[in-house]
Amino acid sequence: MLLTTTNLTKSYHTLEILKGISLCVDRSDSVAITGPSGSGKSTLLHILGTLDTPTSGSLEIDGQDLSTLSESGLSRFRNETVGFVFQDAHLLPQFSVLENVLLPVRAFGRVDAAATEQAESLIASVGLAERMTHLPGQISGGERQRTAIARSLIMEPSLLLCDEPTGNLDGQIADTVLEVLLSSAVSEDRALIVITHSESLAASMSRRFTLKDGLCSEV
Ligand SMILES: Nc1ncnc2c1ncn2[C@@H]1O[C@H](COP(=O)(O)OP(=O)(O)OP(=O)(O)O)[C@@H](O)[C@H]1O
Ligand SMILES: [Mg+2]
Known part of the structure; x- marks a missing residue:
């Protein structure tokens, strides 16, 4: 399994938001959460x-128990293993398309010719070759x-998470x-998890979960 959660809970003071989420997601799964x-x-x-x-419960990704990592170990793990697409893109306004795509590479290393080439190829694959x-x-x-x-996708994450992209x-x-x-995210060694309100997107994923009353069930 790429990702396993066991009885995850999350509370804010007395407000219980997540009440025990146990999920297994495998590589090559594409998952919609509604x-x-x-x-x-x-x-x-x-x-x-x-x-x-989480407030309680455990999370394991790629065989790694996340609760055992230090703050810096965790940010390195996140950068190398997890890709995010947020609802409002979260691009840095002062950087170009190409520089934005290279930010995760720059965060922990050097942007070399190979990384730049990889970024250019990804940008072309999403149809923005003329907008670098x-x-x-x-x-x-x-x-x-x-x-x-x-x-x-620039760090070739094992896990790609999208919040209402x-x-x-x-x-x-x-x-x-x-x-x-x-088309760019589905790959044999990557899991894709997308939060969406879109019926057509949910229908095109291989698995579908609904979150309600703090519990998550597969439909
Ligand atoms: N930092 C926080 N402190 C207190 N309550 C919070 C905090 N963050 C989120 N909540 C509460 O947790 C609940 C779940 O929030 P969350 O953003 O996960 O909902 P969601 O399912 O993503 O909703 P939406 O579809 O509107 O984006 C909300 O009722 C929110 O008020
Ligand atoms: Mg939300």
């Missing part, structure tokens, strides 16, 4: 991505989202972004 607003989907995704810690040097303010919402997808986009653009995401 559920009402406020049900804890983003909270769960942040915990799975090691950006937040544009700043986020000079591209469209769908293009920003596609840049975020390229960035999430098309939440701010409408119809046609949302569909294009989803196609790009699925």
Whole structure:
């Protein structure tokens, strides 16, 4: 299994958001998570991505028990193993498309010719070859989202987590972004987990979960 959670809970003071989530996700799985607003989907995704810690329960990714890592070990693990696509892209406005895609490489190492080539090829694969040097303010919402997808793949993560990647986009653009995401993200040694309200996206994933009343069930 790539990812295993056992009885994960998350509470804020007396408010129990997650009440015992036990999930197994394998490499090559593509998973949709749906559920009402406020049900804890983003909270769960942040915990799975090691950006937040559970109140109790355990999380293992790629054979690694996350609770045993130090803060710096955890950020290295996250950078190497987990890719994120957030709802609003989270690009740094002062950097170009190419520089944004290379940020995870720069965070822990040196940007060499091979990394640059890899970034350029990812950017081309999401249809932005002509936009490499544009700043986020000079591209469209769908293009920003596609840049975020390229960035999430630059470290070749085993686990790709997306929080409503098309939440701010409408119809046609949302569909294009989803196609790009699925075609570049689905791989034999990568698991994809996407929070979505989109029926068509959920239907195109291999597994589907619903989060409700603090519990997650496969449908
Ligand atoms: N830092 C926090 N402190 C207190 N409560 C929080 C905190 N973060 C989230 N919550 C609460 O946890 C609940 C779940 O939030 P979460 O963002 O995970 O929901 P969601 O399912 O992603 O909703 P949406 O579909 O609207 O994005 C919410 O009721 C929220 O108010
Ligand atoms: Mg959310």
